[in-house]
Amino acid sequence: MSDKISFSSDYTRVAHPNILKRLTDMGMEQNVGYGTDGYCESAADKIKAACGCPDAEVFFLVGGTQTNQTIIDMLLKPYEGVVAAQTGHIAVHEAGAVEFSGHKVLTLPAEGEETDTDKYGSNVGKISAKDLKNLLVKFYGDDSYEHMVFPGAVYISHPTEYGTLYTKKELQDISAVCREYEIPLFLDGARLGYGLMSKRTDVTLKDIAELADVFYIGGTKVGAMFGEAVVFTKGGKPRHHVPIIKQHGALLAKGWLLGVQFDTLFTDDLYFKISKNAIDMAELLREQLRAKGYKFFLDSPTNQQFIIVEDSKLKEIEPNVGYSFWEKYDDTHTVIRLATDWATTEENIETLMKYL
């Protein structure tokens, strides 16, 4: 409906054409409800194969906040909270969905810091195994720990809300702390494809399946109309996950809509191919922004790019370009986010750069 070219987010389009075609081709076909259909089964099988974990348990939910809320509630005892980066989506941008279900978000710093190999703060949005361990040591070392919220699970997002990525070593270290303390590691993969296809990652889907206890593969932002595929990697799904999902208002009647979409995305590596497109386009965008002298707010290796723009410039491009306000940088500048996606074209980038 909008005539603007938009880089405001990666959920601006309906869905990959393969998905719409398949749904259309189903015609008047009838299916059973609530995810008990054959499409969901087939999609789950393909995902388990892609993850290299045949014992995994897979089911599908509709959106990200819903998934975070429901899974975290599945993982925690009532008196436990979930540990997350203070910048984590669950800590900031889900309107208190975790607290709504009775749990506290226990936050760790995530400011990022310079490293030997990276001067651009590419750790922002991430927690460290060290900080996590400290929190746990301090908690259990406190005389009055039974008056405090127990750290019952760890939440990380990969890519993070800032587009940054954990290294394999970092994930291994975090995972090791979780196992030492016997608390599950939950990875929010709303943009997982864009993380896996980054040119600067050593983390594979199989690594994630090995290191996390539960994670999800985002569909909404990566080619699907909607949908997130939840993977309990070691099979620790609650015995009755259906009433828990239902109780959260999160059980889709026509569950096969989710099955069909993920079955399509995991056929012929479609999920990875279209994720790669977003990365290629982000690299192109970065190059051109750099060439034009734009200053980056941080160094993101994925599809979200953050630049610092003069407010007067923003006002000028407003009618033609969709972007996402991130935060005020100073009195005359603003940080904005530009996101590529599975469908971004070189032509789109050209149009954008014409205005910028």
Place this chain on the structure above:
Amino acid sequence: MSDKISFSSDYTRVAHPNILKRLTDMGMEQNVGYGTDGYCESAADKIKAACGCPDAEVFFLVGGTQTNQTIIDMLLKPYEGVVAAQTGHIAVHEAGAVEFSGHKVLTLPAEGEETDTDKYGSNVGKISAKDLKNLLVKFYGDDSYEHMVFPGAVYISHPTEYGTLYTKKELQDISAVCREYEIPLFLDGARLGYGLMSKRTDVTLKDIAELADVFYIGGTKVGAMFGEAVVFTKGGKPRHHVPIIKQHGALLAKGWLLGVQFDTLFTDDLYFKISKNAIDMAELLREQLRAKGYKFFLDSPTNQQFIIVEDSKLKEIEPNVGYSFWEKYDDTHTVIRLATDWATTEENIETLMKYL
């Protein structure tokens, strides 16, 4: 995927072809998120026009349980409960979603009873204004009412879970009690189209918009892929409905998917036309069942029909016919539900009757 002919429910198919075509035609079009797009606005305008209430406030959610949970939570103060038929969906089949958000369901009897004009118990599933009034009188007449859950809203479904319908007079009477006690009347219209198109109703959409304070127009079961259109008829929507919806995990990122669907359904009366088809087919089905001597469990004027079948017969048709188990009738008989929908054809009925 299934080869069976299924009358198990009215949410067995993807969606009306107009909807899929429109979504497909959108191609790579980009839209803004969370229901702030033009499609949602257009759909809301059409719905307000159809309801005859220009001051109404309309927004869209994904599914029925989610809508019931979220709206009821919007209507109630923390110490209030919602009054419902003991057979109501929220009282029985939503896995405690209302209680999950902290509220009690206060139940009224809904057994139905013979009337002068109806010997088949067509009141089952309904509450009466009289019972509602009694509950309220008794509550406020009790010395210790502040130790009890306050009745803070009334929930009715129309059609009910048994396919039955309120008369206009009955709705007026219930509405009058609600207004006397200043508590909102909430109408669950998950199957609203099938109620409005029933050949045995005197209730119009405008009546509902006038008598209920908030209601929803079901899409999931009436032609949409998914989606329920919530109508605050007098404009009493909470000032900040977005964080409430988000907090329930119910805010769809690509909100325009809901807008496009309802905009399509409310163009050229599509919603009413396809609803009428389900009713026509239900009438045909009823005739043929009656002709074959099947005994009805109750007299439903809408698309859900309930018959009593011998268990041996059920076992026989199982491989070819999808139906919905309702309850055991006696040691050798079972009550089953057969539902027609917006897409059921005469041929479908013929196939079904061949097996029955």
Place this chain on the structure above:
Amino acid sequence: MSDKISFSSDYTRVAHPNILKRLTDMGMEQNVGYGTDGYCESAADKIKAACGCPDAEVFFLVGGTQTNQTIIDMLLKPYEGVVAAQTGHIAVHEAGAVEFSGHKVLTLPAEGEETDTDKYGSNVGKISAKDLKNLLVKFYGDDSYEHMVFPGAVYISHPTEYGTLYTKKELQDISAVCREYEIPLFLDGARLGYGLMSKRTDVTLKDIAELADVFYIGGTKVGAMFGEAVVFTKGGKPRHHVPIIKQHGALLAKGWLLGVQFDTLFTDDLYFKISKNAIDMAELLREQLRAKGYKFFLDSPTNQQFIIVEDSKLKEIEPNVGYSFWEKYDDTHTVIRLATDWATTEENIETLMKYL
């Protein structure tokens, strides 16, 4: 402060003199907080001995609703509800405290009925093993049971809110159903002493400790200032009960206040002796009411007696007699409750009868 003689409830007086004396004698003595003191330990030991279950785990809470809410929340998984009589305190008179913590109360009928040995409806307020079994059979026999609230625990009160009592056989039968389905049986003993000392009971404290998985011994209504002693009879207390109690706002800082009171009540059988007084006085009251021709609403074998009184009579005695409104009987009569307690004297009864 009131000059009236009151039979309105059994929580009208401060506490048994032994308790006040002991608290006073403690003077400036210092104790550690949160129930980790020696008094709580000593009281727990005496209670375990009285129950005949050395492996029990015992702790103390302040009030009845608080205890019901906290213990039920300890027993249930988030998607489970608690089965109770529809007349149960948790179902009616706790302002939705169970729902506040996210759980549904699943109700069973409790109207009572005539039996061979009892024509006065002494079963009102009680559930039956048969009804409980039916609920469980029906639940697990329903195709869509995962869309419903799971019955996760059973709540009974003994004496009930109507003063009635379970027989040993009835408790055994209910307990057997619970064990068959592996759900805990929780007994609300807010007035337990009055049940145990009834002249018409065959149930002992040891029976209750054997048949229930968790129960509490009421102090508030039986001689203490406040306090309820929770007994996990088989030791199944949650590993971390303190944060759960704290999270419910139910952890008393000066926990030893509870310990001292229960230690006193369980020294030299004080709890049983003072309970017996209430029963003796209730028997006396019943005799005299009967002699004066008062009609009983039901046949209660404990300290709560329910009679039907003319409204004009009530108005007349109002200035001098405290009673508890129960319900309207008809247009000109009201059911009232008269409760004796651990301190009621023959003189009190005489004064009451003078007005009645």
Place this chain on the structure above:
Amino acid sequence: MSDKISFSSDYTRVAHPNILKRLTDMGMEQNVGYGTDGYCESAADKIKAACGCPDAEVFFLVGGTQTNQTIIDMLLKPYEGVVAAQTGHIAVHEAGAVEFSGHKVLTLPAEGEETDTDKYGSNVGKISAKDLKNLLVKFYGDDSYEHMVFPGAVYISHPTEYGTLYTKKELQDISAVCREYEIPLFLDGARLGYGLMSKRTDVTLKDIAELADVFYIGGTKVGAMFGEAVVFTKGGKPRHHVPIIKQHGALLAKGWLLGVQFDTLFTDDLYFKISKNAIDMAELLREQLRAKGYKFFLDSPTNQQFIIVEDSKLKEIEPNVGYSFWEKYDDTHTVIRLATDWATTEENIETLMKYL
């Protein structure tokens, strides 16, 4: 029961003798339940007079966490959170009681900092009006604020958990920000008496009643057996506070126990007199600690004193002295809290110093 001299907390003793005497003197007197008695009324009147706010609404709860949870839940809409210092009791030491009732605690820094007049960090535990204002400006300036938890009330403790105090100017500034944004200011006065009687405060009870919208006067730690007096200073108590309290399991059956205690404490300025004793003793303690060369962790003007002690020393005094572990200072030192109370004597201080 303990032979140790204890400075571990200010809730180690039963209650002021006047209270126990009065309760004892009540004998078999009968009172009506749930705070509707004359003692509660009398106590409320005395408190309103002491606060200088005749329109205030006053009621009584049992403990601090319970009061914080219940009042915050009364103040907030479901999608709102409460702003607090990151060191605040509700943020750290209440086992997630606020989250249990569905709300997030939004934290502000409270590290304290050197000021011109104070080099000892006497601001630790406090929020600043500036930080509060920044949070609110940032929140409402964020494009996606409807996806975040709304700041719906402000919680401060006075004295704080570190014994520090707000100045009148600081309270006025915080209150002004609250009024600008129309969010209530809630003051946790669990140790209010010790704050008001500090030799280094310019804040009076009337100031607090003027500047806060709701606060409570702590009894548990200041002479009562238990109890906190909640004051809605401008009369904004929810219309039905009883069911809200009941729903939280916080309604004491024998409410008059609270009334009698606060009536006693607010007779002849007892509350202030006994509070002053704790301050006098804290000053004496501080002098003597300083004389002995103990290093203070922070400069507290109230009854809680924090010193840094060698671990070997702690081990040595352990058998004879009760103290409260605060946190590890370094590998060989620990921060401990020593609290005086309404009953501490010079002799107690001498005994303590003998061991230290």
